Amino acid sequence: MTAKAVSAGGSVRSFVLIDDTATLRELLKDALTRRFAPCEVRDFVDGKDGLKACIERAPDLLIVDLYLRDTDGRDVIRELRRQGLQLKIIVLTAHPDAGLPAELVGLGVAGFVDKNSPLEQIERAVQRVLEGGMFFSAAVPPPVPTVGSEPDLPRIGAEALSEREKEVVRMVARGFLSKEVADKLGLSTRTVEKHRSRILAKLGLRDVPSLVRWCLRNGLG
Template identity: 30%
Template sequence: MKQILIVEDHAIVRLGIIRLLQDLLPMPVAIEEAATGAEALDRIASHPFDMVLLDLSLPGRNGLDLLKQLRRLHPKLPVLVLSMYPEEHYAVRALRGGAAGYLNKGSAAEELQAAAEKVLGGGRYITPSQADLLAEALVEEPQDAPLHRQLSDRECQFVSLLAAGRSTNEIANELSLSVKTISTVRSRVLEKLHLRSNAELIGYWVTQHPEE
């Protein structure tokens, strides 16, 4: 029986994922849950898992930071990232950080099944579009790279949420940060992108990611 840990802070989402995996996977699975990064680390330290299904938006810390920590502490434990963020923003970051695969939460159930089977079987699940993104990242010269490639994981999260219409307070709550910290993140982003206002920032992000 395969052992799976779902790291997701929304109980309803966890329940939906559990039901999908139990219904779709051809092998029997035992599934445990964690709502925070700290809880996930505790469970992994005391229990052998065959796969971690990881959300990137967790209270108190960045899911990509947790991914990197898991790769250091448990290098043989495969992590499949399941996130609300489009793959154009985070797939390359997650795969470079050691993820065995990256899925958007809007993906079809069949894609989750295929990805989980692949990762549980010891493989990596990379879609054709993600392969293109990885290839582009490998061959792109630094001087030709878009300015937003300079942004940290946290800064990308901030801009994604801002472009989605979230207020500063809402972003602070979602990322489990103070409003002051969010203001600091905003200042760094504007400086890196050579922009002056939220309107310019949103306009830049939408131009770079028209599919959203």
Template identity: 35%
Template structure:
């Protein structure tokens, strides 16, 4: 079972999410919050595998809550949901450490896949707005010089490409027929060499340097 903490100010939305992320599909809703104020405390208490977070909420908004949560040790990954195609807000959520974003109203199967992917350590960027959001993300992020990929070994470059495609460490290990410990070592080297803060930054870097292109998953 994938343990999920729901954070959304609209009860109707949370009810819909409960229906999609129910136990028969392999999910357990361990808690619900109406805004981001108590996210950190609830995550420490409930130990979810993933937090599904709205971005526009009264009180503490989703971007701020994501930033506070991801600053904690062993924090669960965050999948951001929004009804708004607000590129700046979604880009801010990525900068805050969100593992991905998804527009509300997508098919139930897409939401389930996104939650599973993020819970397993991967990333998920909704293809409907990925290109625009990445443009907004870049405007607030320091860029690396051209040729930055040259510092990577062929294997590290391959790992970065798979991160950019949203694969988790387990999936990368299976794809490359390597142990997860080896994959973690490669990822650590990639992050250090390219000065990347987190997986979201690695995804953006992969898009920026042509290793991955926006489009349907």
């Protein structure tokens, strides 16, 4: 565990890392300590121990492996939500599948990274999520929708959006913040925010996680 350091403003970034692969755990601890100092990293091999640590003192960010030796990472997340903890979460897995991103978004997960990706990609995911964005591995294709799946999502298809709205929604679904979308599309941040609000209203959605799930279902992820 890293020593607890205090910044000039008195704040310390806190992470909980749950992964049963010792090498990756040590690499991530070192990377987080270097990039996000001052910070505290509490790391655990078992999901139950990591869950207990989060409940006792919620971190700024939880990074959890999907398949742990004593439990499933999704069960850890579900219990945290049951406890009313809305902390930010990134999921790692060496076995991604097409339906996983939409499932994780439904659990309130803000990031998903293939463990086979370079370490820098995990660092970027952490940075993005800490800033309030979302980050999902581009290597994972969107799931093929099935009849009656996700009944809470609107049946409106991608054809309901203009080309500009599709550009905006793709970037939002990939975790870009409004300012970043504005910079890349040559728009003002205010214009992007208006587009986001209009898109949500047009689709009958209330929040970005639901928008991400809708995008994945409609091939706009």
